[in-house]
Amino acid sequence: MSAKTEPPASSSAPGVHPKPFWSFRPRSDREAGDAVVSNFLLHWFPAKTYKPSLDWSYSFWLGTASAALFFLLVLSGLPLLLLYVPSVERAYGSVKDIEFVVTFGSWIRAVHRIAAHLMVAAVFLHLVRVFLTGAYKNGTGRGQRREWNWVLGVVMIVLTLFLSFTGYLLPWDQLAYWAVTVGTNIASSVPFVGPQMRELLIGGRTIDQATLIRFYVLHVIFLPAGLGALLAYHMWRIRKDGGLAKADRWTPTQEKTEASPAKSKTYSLLGVARGQAPAIRAVTLEARDTTVNSVNDLVRRISIVVLGTFAVVSILACFIPSPLEEPANPMITPNPAKAPWYFLWLQEIVTDTTLKIGSFTINGAFLGGVILPTLLLGLLTVWPWLDRSPAGAAGVWFHASRKRQNLVFLLVVLLVLAFTIVGTFLRGPYWNFYWPWEAWPELPTRI
Amino acid sequence: MEQRTSSPYPGKDRPVLAVIGVLLVVSTVVFAVTDHRKDWRWYQAEFRKMVAEKYGAEKAASVPAGMKQIWVKDLGRADRCITCHQGILWKGFETAEHPWKTHPAEPLKIHPVEDYGCTACHGGQGWAVESEKAHGPIHFWEEPVLGKAMGEAYSLQGGDKGALMQMNCNVCHRYDRETKGADLINLGKKLVNEKGCRACHVINGRGGTIGPDLTYVGDKAAEQYDMSRLGGQKTAFAWHVAHLKNPKELVPDTVMPSFGFGTKESQALAALVLSWRRAPVPATYRPGVPRTDPQTPEEIAEEERMKHGPGAWFVSTGCFVCHSVSSLGVKSAAQVGPDLSTAVEDTQSRFGKTVDDFIRNPTGTMSVVLSRQIVLTDAEKEVAIQKLREAFAEHQKQKAAGPEAR
Incomplete structure (x- = not known):
């Protein structure tokens, strides 16, 4: 390429890419890298991506899917923000309006609800994946602080659960009211400060307007803003920690190899030299064929995951209607009254550990609702420092040196899932056990 | 030519991305179509045809199209029934089928639609614009339309199968001694006085304390009844009918005597007690009687x-x-x-x-x-x-x- 065919640089400031959009088919590594530098949406990508990071079967792209769901939740939440009225008198009616008369309203609400449930599931699976691959471990790279990104992740899963929980109350129907009643009652079993904690959470002693506005503001402002900020930091730390843990073993060789020179700058030699631009020698630490350009190989895969997530949610939303029960009524407890499904393993444990010995009742809410989740969360948080396996175990599924901890972790996960399934599907009126093929007793109606 | 790193991915990934693109388009079409295809559009088209047939095309063009509602602020009701029931205020469709039928004029004279809406009297879910969800009975909406179908389901005695609707009349008319046109409720009120229910029960703030206060017993949730000894329909209404016929059968240790009520009397009383609700009725909606239940x-x-x-x-x-x-x-x-x-x-x-x-x-x-x-x-x-x-x-x-x- 001779200097004469170069496009005139006068159309833009120096260093600013003249084209507003990146090339879908970059003809050279330089053009691919340019896109990352010049495009706001792509600037947080590396110019090149290690091939193993793009594997479908290593990460299952669960973190990307979680982020996509979060983005979709913000997006579908915006129209709901304009339609929903956070008042005890009108919340229920405004949700009925969204269901029945707003154009695409029931679909928007279904997208929001399904995405919320899927996000809880995706975030949880993401955590399970990171644990089983030991991806919170620092590998061979320098300056890695993966353990702190793991702690960040634990905080984010708690925020995700709390986001979902606060959204649960907003329709102000029986389902919402009693799920939040059960949830906040569990919180009140903390010794000494429990009742005060509950009072702070719900803004009084009964779930009422004060609770609704508190949950609403948390749901639409503080929690999403917090989660969004943490998400950005989470992503930034991945870059700082050298990408996915699996790519650690593919990191640069220590040998410099000759690379073909990439033209990165045009030097004007002001007539000192004539003719061709000076040849620049370039070297690289990358082994050959370990990386691909982020544009478009990474962008394409991310598009597949993000748009695929959107498509799945959108199709599900066409066929799964969102429930809306009777208006909230503090005088009538539905039977059974259940917490949101992701807390049902706790509710199940609470009831299983509530023992009656004679006239003595051992309250399970403290053990199942407070001690156990605090213990599990605490253990999760500090686990990277307790895990003494070698650096080589980072980013490997079921590494031999982590066999025992992986088994214990899987056991806990399976127990949580089992309790969740029992609580969600097998518990009927009076929290009695019913197999799926057993009919629940007929629920009476007014007329 | 500058260096270009070779990549194994485009060949496999591009078709996947294309499929996802197609899925997105399909889902968009599906939700757009389901949102548009609503039965009420068909009912409106049919009504316009009926009007055209009877009064000509010009009149038919004046029939309003689209989703309609009556918003009664005082009662907090948005009744979208008129989206399909377009003929209620038209003359000439008295013999038409539902939902195009003209509403009988008499009750609307003192209960104008714009002040009362539809569901305050008829029951049903005013928010809904789909037949089943609007009329019920469905899950999670405990106020079905109290029409003939409901009366038949209970084998309501007496000529008027639609009489259960009077339960809704009595929400406003509860302090009337007698309400014109509400025979079922009137029978119930007569029995309450004749049989001396107040010997044991407080009703509207007056009566004995041996039995429970019945003033707002209509608010008691179906879940709060012991239905274990009740055969057939498990509803609060059915419970009251059976209980009035023979209290001991449903509540073995009750001290309430059996009054030997027949089915008709039991149904009238059941309808009456279920109408005793703590409904937020603005004072202007109460008929002009004192809010007590004075004795003669x-x-x-x-x-x-x-x-x-x-x-x-x-x-x-x-x-x-x-x-x-x-x-x-x-x-x-x-x-x-x-x-x-x-x-x-x-x-x-x-x-x-x-x-x-x-x-x-x-x-x-x-x-x-x-x-x-x-x-x-x-x-x-x-x-x-x-x-x-x-x-x-x-x-x-x-x-x-x-x-x-x-």
Whole structure:
């Protein structure tokens, strides 16, 4: 390429890419890298991506899917923000309006609800994946602080659960009211400060307007803003920690190899030299064929995951209607009254550990609702420092040196899932056990 | 040519991305179509045809299109029924089928649609614009349309199968002694007065305390009834009907007597009690009667006579809830127990005890009543014996004087 065919640089400031959009088919590594530098949406990508990071079967792209769901939740939440009225008198009616008369309203609400449930599931699976691959471990790279990104992740899963929980109350129907009643009652079993904690959470002693506005503001402002900020930091730390843990073993060789020179700058030699631009020698630490350009190989895969997530949610939303029960009524407890499904393993444990010995009742809410989740969360948080396996175990599924901890972790996960399934599907009126093929007793109606 | 890193991915990933693109388009089409295809559009088109046929195309063009609602702010109701029921205020569709039929004019004269909406009287879910969700019965909406279908489901006695709707009338009309056109509820109200339900129950702030307060019993949730002994439909209405016919069948240890109500009476009373709800009705919607349930002068006179006449002791002690004392002019509403005028003889034949013994050591139902509901001290028991003897003496005196003297 001779200097004469170069496009005139006068159309833009120096260093600013003249084209507003990146090339879908970059003809050279330089053009691919340019896109990352010049495009706001792509600037947080590396110019090149290690091939193993793009594997479908290593990460299952669960973190990307979680982020996509979060983005979709913000997006579908915006129209709901304009339609929903956070008042005890009108919340229920405004949700009925969204269901029945707003154009695409029931679909928007279904997208929001399904995405919320899927996000809880995706975030949880993401955590399970990171644990089983030991991806919170620092590998061979320098300056890695993966353990702190793991702690960040634990905080984010708690925020995700709390986001979902606060959204649960907003329709102000029986389902919402009693799920939040059960949830906040569990919180009140903390010794000494429990009742005060509950009072702070719900803004009084009964779930009422004060609770609704508190949950609403948390749901639409503080929690999403917090989660969004943490998400950005989470992503930034991945870059700082050298990408996915699996790519650690593919990191640069220590040998410099000759690379073909990439033209990165045009030097004007002001007539000192004539003719061709000076040849620049370039070297690289990358082994050959370990990386691909982020544009478009990474962008394409991310598009597949993000748009695929959107498509799945959108199709599900066409066929799964969102429930809306009777208006909230503090005088009538539905039977059974259940917490949101992701807390049902706790509710199940609470009831299983509530023992009656004679006239003595051992309250399970403290053990199942407070001690156990605090213990599990605490253990999760500090686990990277307790895990003494070698650096080589980072980013490997079921590494031999982590066999025992992986088994214990899987056991806990399976127990949580089992309790969740029992609580969600097998518990009927009076929290009695019913197999799926057993009919629940007929629920009476007014007329 | 500059360096270009080779990549194995585009060949596999591009088709996947294309498929996802197609899925996105498909889902968009699906939700757009489902959102547009609503039955009410068809009902509106049919109505426009009917109007065109009857009154010409110009008139048909004036029929409003799109989703419609009546928003009654005072009642907090947005009734979208008129989206499909477009003909309610049109003349000339009196014989048409639902939903195009003209509404009978008479009730709308005093209950204009714009002030009352539809669901305040008819029941149903005003928010909904789909037939099943609007009319019910469906899960999670406990106010179905109280129409003929509902009346037939309960084999409602009497000519009018749509009479259950009167339950909604009585939300505003609860303090009326009689409401024009609400025969079922009127029958219920008549029975409440005749049978003396207030001997045991508080209704509208007045009555006895042996049974539960019924003033807002219509708000009691279906889940709060013990349906375990109820056969057939498990609904609050069915429970009340069965309970009124035979209280002991549903609640074995109840002290409520059986009044021998037939199906019709039980249904009327069930409809009445279920209409007693704490509904937020603005004062302007209440008909012009005091918000009490006043007694007639005759009723007041009768009550005064019983309270202050020779049988006053039996009234103030509470015996009269179950027992009449005919010789002293005390009339029990329930009349569950025997007349106490002849108790002195009666205890001998029934229990083989003198009345003195029986009062001091009662057996059967009276042992329950005298240990829980009416607890007497020993001194009071002596008074009771004395009073029973007086009643018997009076009875014998009247008997001797002959039937015409009574």
